[in-house]
Amino acid sequence: MNGSKENLDKTYWLAGSLACLSLCAALLTANLASSGPELRSIIIQGENPEQLAQAIEALGGEVTHELPIINAVSARVTPAQVEELTKLQGALKIHANAGVKTSTAIEGSGVPYLDFPTLVEADKLHAMGIDGRDVTVAIIDSGMQYDNELQRDPEGNMRKLIGYQAIRDKEGPVLDKYGHGSHVASIILNSEASTEGKFNSIAPRVNVVPIKAFDGTGWGKYADVIRAMQWVLDNRETYNIRVLNLSFSATPRSHYWEDPVNQAVMKLWQAGVMVIVSAGNTGPKAMTIGVPGNNPYVLTVGAMTDNYTPGDGSDDYLASFSSTGPTYEGFVRPEVVAPGGHLTGHTRVKSKLAKWYPEFHSFDKYFTMSGTSQAAGVATGIAALILQADPELSPDDVKCRLMSAARPAVDSDGKLAYSIFQQGAGLVNAYDAVFSDATACANRGLDIDADVAGTTHFGGLARQNPDGSFYIEGLDGYLWNDTYFWNDSYFWNDTYFWNDAYFWSDAYFWSDTYFWNDGYLWNDTYFWNDNLTETTSVNVWVDQE
DSSP states (O other): OOOOHHHHHHHHHHOOOOOOOOEEHHHHHHHHHTTOSOOEEEEEEOSOHHHHHHHHHHTTOEEEEEEGGGTEEEEEEOHHHHHHHHHHHOSOEEEEOOEEEOOOOOOSSSOOOOSHHHHTTHHHHHTTTOSOTTOEEEEEESOOOOOHHHHBOTTSOBOBOOOEETTTTEESOOOOSSSHHHHHHHHHHOOOBOTTSOBSSSOTTOEEEEEEOSOTTSEEEHHHHHHHHHHHHHHTTTTTEEEEEEOOOBOOOSOGGGSHHHHHHHHHHHTTOEEEEEOOSSOSSSSOOOBTTTOSSSEEEEEEEOTTOTTOGGGOEEOTTSOOOOOTTSOOOOSEEEEOSSEEEEOOTTSHHHHHOGGGEETTTEEEEOSHHHHHHHHHHHHHHHHHHOTTOOHHHHHHHHHHTOBOEEOTTSOBSSOHHHHTTOBOOHHHHHTOOOOSOSSTTOOHHHHHHTSOOEEOSEEEOTTSOEEETTOSSOOBOSOOOOOTTOEEOTTOOOTTTTGGGOOEEOOTTOOOTTSOOOOTTOOSOTTSOOOOOSOOOOOOO
16 A cells, blocks of 8 residues: 555554453453543453343443353443452453454456456356355345345345344344445355356355444444354354354454454354454564464465466465464464455445545446455355355364365475465365365364363464574474565466375464463463553455555
8 A cells, every 4th residue: 555645544444453352350440440430341251141241230330232152241331330340240351342343447348257256266166056055154244235236146036134233233234334344245145247147256146144243434342243243153043154254353462262252253163153264464474363363263364366367377476465374372374365356346336445445446336455355255155155065064174175175376396385374275266175075174183162161272383483484393394484475487286285184284282381482472461452442453455466
């Protein structure tokens, strides 16, 4: 992005970092007391959320959100009420109800084919009738516009099953005044065909449940995002929600298992919902993977670009904005990459994004954006295709097949063109993933039940040398020194053999003595934000690549 004042102002609204505060109630009470008696919005976790809510109301506080998915409530309270609450309820976990923000020119007559389905070979599946039908995708974002191409399938049947307004805790319309959610939805499920008769999406017949957790400027509250996940958990069987898209990302502030959003995500995975997350747009430096992309269970997706030449794979490259691993707990992220450069999809002309960037709007409804949000949308559509073909698969199974079918970028000597910390297993391929029979290659060594219960947590196999380079414990040839480069002579190799069946993605029991060589070590009493006002972001705007 250039440095003009106009763009800097836009960046101020569009950027931010996903933040949550996790510390003992006693420490937070002292912090609140020093800042005056005004009401504060916080998330409080305890063993019995119903009793907690009753205690808050008895003290004169206001319970705004019930969040049983993480054994919590959100409330507006004074510092004195927090102090009294800790006396009555004992040890509690207090989190800031932080703010949350949602994180290709085309020519010719009519709407052309937009290429990204071909890049991942989804078009071959469409011709075979594998197009997402009978599967439901939920999208937690800024809403979804009322275009027929998003609300209805190619035959005109209503496939938007319901909408949920997490901000108001109300089922109903979810008009997208910001534009981000509609664009992500369009990548997944746009039912409009091009002038060549091809679909401009990955899963054009999938059912959809759009969930609005962000307002008309892309901002929201932490509790609203968690309440949105609670609604998905409660209604997943009613609407057959098999896949959840979370195209937001921001800076981790704790172990993955302590973050309330990650806690909710793990509950959904445990319940059988495949969760697909954007890696974040803060690359290319190492250790820039955001929340909830740092969650070891989900599929975290980075972005590549075709360099505006979709028919020529030799000049594709990893998008410079795509966030890079490893995570602070040592997991390789992202696990795959997908098209995320200059993807064109639906967004209202009157949406905030379209007004800020009118040069990227064309054909009335269509708007071009770049980001790992769009890449996550591509992977979400592929997950729906896999589940249509084999509805019995678990989230671990779907993740395994997406990873096993990915094609890593390799050079002319057959060596990786990018580190696995940058590209994971490589570029997703819908056709190979649908027809894969791979099993037991994802989330090996993890135990979701123990993690959710809080009895055991996990770390990955990534390590850091004293010189700052990263490597994989037990494997040679994976050394990486945090560099980003353009390689104009590599290709996506569909026959590359990953050593030891994704040994690099395995997990082990977490040890409190594990830390990075630069002295990084999480502290359970670390203050994330002393005034409880740190804001959060889904995806920052990035230049088209």
